Amino acid sequence: MDDKQRLIIEQAIALADEHGLDAVSMRAVSQRLGLSSMALYPYIGGKDALLDGMVEGLFAEMLAMAPADGSWQDRLRAVSRAVRALARRHPGAYPLIVSRPGAAAETRRLDDLLAGILGSAGVPEPEVPRLSRLLSTLLLGFANAEINGHFGAGPASPDEWDAEFAADLDDEIRMIEQLVTRT
Amino acid sequence: MDDKQRLIIEQAIALADEHGLDAVSMRAVSQRLGLSSMALYPYIGGKDALLDGMVEGLFAEMLAMAPADGSWQDRLRAVSRAVRALARRHPGAYPLIVSRPGAAAETRRLDDLLAGILGSAGVPEPEVPRLSRLLSTLLLGFANAEINGHFGAGPASPDEWDAEFAADLDDEIRMIEQLVTRT
């Protein structure tokens, strides 16, 4: 029954969002489920595995949000929106995505998604993996910066972040278009 | 005497690089200095302030590495090299840069440096702050991905990371050049 596993991860994410990542302890998570801390161990391996599971859960949620139709530009914008929406929905848990190694299997699905988009944009195949990684670094990192309050002099309101992100994306889209026509 | 403060932060960074971030405890750091853990509190505020201090120390080290002469393209490449060199020199401590809010004063100096470079590239002033943030997100995030082993199918050897990073930077440089001539 990995229903229970999913339940545990769900509660851990909720706890992180409500009280910060530091509040995510085995004891606190188990308490939310009416169990003792040791009851979690059979379902998740331990604290580290729980954090990995949270990353996996976050990615899964994000990938479920991104629609897969429209022009490649539209799809790219949809993925970007999904990443930022995830970060804002999970301000406490999201930073795990950027701070934990990509051991999780779901992690690579974002790169695959981006690779698909770039492929249909006409990007030459040997360039696709590199550009996927560039974009995922930028998307994940930018959302993290917003959540973490990076950039002392950065955008102040969510609307300003939206505008900045849209402009960044337009630049990247132009970069990709130029790369395609250069070939 | 914030000589002592610097000494503490130095040892904390060394400890992180040698034994991982989790090994950085007040007790372990103080032991490296031949002190009890409580002796650190007058010099640094506590664990959180210590971690912030480490971020500050890392940024300072990086900024000292980046030469400030040559064409704007050369200077941009120099900054990029400095970021990656920092990450590889501090594989344990570096991730703090990306996981901790930019409260540290030094944090913004990277954006200033990038803004200066973009300014001398001829980027229109209203676009400069946004592009500085885009570049710093990309540079810091990419180095973090390398350290953290993000991207399951990513580059395997340091040389491959070098090549990928150089290609990314060329793309960004072209993007900036195009943005300048479009004006």
Added chain:
DNA sequence: ACCTGAACACCGTTCAAGT
């Protein structure tokens, strides 16, 4: 099969005390 309690070796931090 599923859960618990006590226990161990750790944390960060406070506070009274030492020189």
Added chain:
DNA sequence: ACCTGAACACCGTTCAAGT
């Protein structure tokens, strides 16, 4: 002024035990 020891309320995790 600078440092320490004991103590407190927490951790993650093990292990024997309960039903």
